[in-house]
Amino acid sequence: MNDQHWGPTISADIVVIGGGTAGIGFVASLLKRDPSLNITVIEPSAEHYYQPAWTLVGGGAYTLEDTVRPMSSVMPRQATWLQASVTDIAADRQYLTLDDGRTVGYQNLIVCPGLRLAWEKIEGLQEALGQHGVTSNYSYRHAAYTWELVKGLRGGKAIFTQPPIPIKCAGAPQKALYLSCDHWLKSGVLNKIDVEFNLAGAALFGVPTFVPPLMKYIEKYNARLAFTSNLIKVDGPAKAAWFEVKDAAGNVTVEEKPSICCTSCRRRLLRISSGKAPWPTPPAGAK
Numbered sequence: 001m002n003d004q005h006w007g008p009t010i011s012a013d014i015v016v017i018g019g020g021t022a023g024i025g026f027v028a029s030l031l032k033r034d035p036s037l038n039i040t041v042i043e044p045s046a047e048h049y050y051q052p053a054w055t056l057v058g059g060g061a062y063t064l065e066d067t068v069r070p071m072s073s074v075m076p077r078q079a080t081w082l083q084a085s086v087t088d089i090a091a092d093r094q095y096l097t098l099d100d101g102r103t104v105g106y107q108n109l110i111v112c113p114g115l116r117l118a119w120e121k122i123e124g125l126q127e128a129l130g131q132h133g134v135t136s137n138y139s140y141r142h143a144a145y146t147w148e149l150v151k152g153l154r155g156g157k158a159i160f161t162q163p164p165i166p167i168k169c170a171g172a173p174q175k176a177l178y179l180s181c182d183h184w185l186k187s188g189v190l191n192k193i194d195v196e197f198n199l200a201g202a203a204l205f206g207v208p209t210f211v212p213p214l215m216k217y218i219e220k221y222n223a224r225l226a227f228t229s230n231l232i233k234v235d236g237p238a239k240a241a242w243f244e245v246k247d248a249a250g251n252v253t254v255e256e257k258p259s260i261c262c263t264s265c266r267r268r269l270l271r272i273s274s275g276k277a278p279w280p281t282p283p284a285g286a287k
């Protein structure tokens with residue numbers, strides 16, 4: 001905002017940027033303690049998404065429609081909802097600028113804009129997603145496609161990926177693998193599928209206590225682990241993916257992992273759990 005700004009058009013004691021899980025949960029908690037608080041939530045989306053359930057949609061255990069609700073139905077009644085995006089924060093003068101030109105003054109500011117998924121950081125990914133057997137549970141648009149692919153795979157190769165932190169949910173990439181393998185095991189086709197889990201990090205899970213129990217499932221599903229292997233490029237039509245692989249000495253090489261489908265293979269599955277670090281990134285306008 002420029003120096004000609006004369007003052008905010010709207011004022012609130014507490015302003016919350018973002019009506020996602022954090023924003024709505026925080027506002028509900030505050031209002032439970034003191035219903036008289038003057039709170040304004042700034043959120044552009046008319047829909048509120050329950051993102052953790054996208055993992056279950058990809059595993060065939062939840063319907064996509066049940067993961068979305070009207071924002072108006074989850075917004076606490078005592079709060080004022082401004083349906084707009086914040087484009088600028090003038091912290092020194094305690095006001096925000098919205099994308100519709102309005103300005104909002106605040107006494108206290110809570111910033112909950114979530115993380116932006118930077119699909120563009122992996123070459124070819126945006127073009128490939130949702131077709132050619134390339135999918136991601138991190139996207140409302142593609143979680144159902146994951147289940148379609150899982151159901152359709154009868155043999156061949158399934159590549160799962162986990163990028164470097166920051167990621168939205170440390171468990172989500174693995175849950176996709178376990179749910180998929182469980183379905184293939186129950187369907188009697190797991191022994192015809194070559195399952196590979198590429199992790200950018202050097203451990204199956206960041207908290208050591210969880211590693212042994214998780215390893216039992218990796219062994220049960222006969223999944224191959226590829227550590228320090230980070231997805232950098234996808235070619236959907238060619239059904240190939242490229243990874244930056246770091247060895248113990250720190251040398252980095254680029255490795256292509258092509259489709260090695262067996263004859264009974266109907267599809268090959270490449271499940272992208274997220275992009276290249278730093279991924280995700282803060283949403284534009286709210287850095």
Ligand SMILES: Cc1cc2nc3c(=O)[nH]c(=O)nc-3n(C[C@H](O)[C@H](O)[C@H](O)COP(=O)(O)OP(=O)(O)OC[C@H]3O[C@@H](n4cnc5c(N)ncnc54)[C@H](O)[C@@H]3O)c2cc1C
Binds near residue numbers: 053138172286
């Ligand atoms: C596939 C998947 C599985 C997951 N599994 C789990 C799990 O099992 N357990 C778990 O605890 N967590 C899980 N998570 C993570 C969890 O969903 C997130 O941590 C949570 O949604 C974060 O809440 P948030 O409010 O910070 O962000 P979000 O829920 O993303 O909400 C951010 C909101 O801010 C709004 N916004 C963005 N920019 C602006 C702006 N400039 N102005 C105003 N508003 C803006 C957006 O429109 C959005 O509504 C999972 C996530 C995914 C994707």
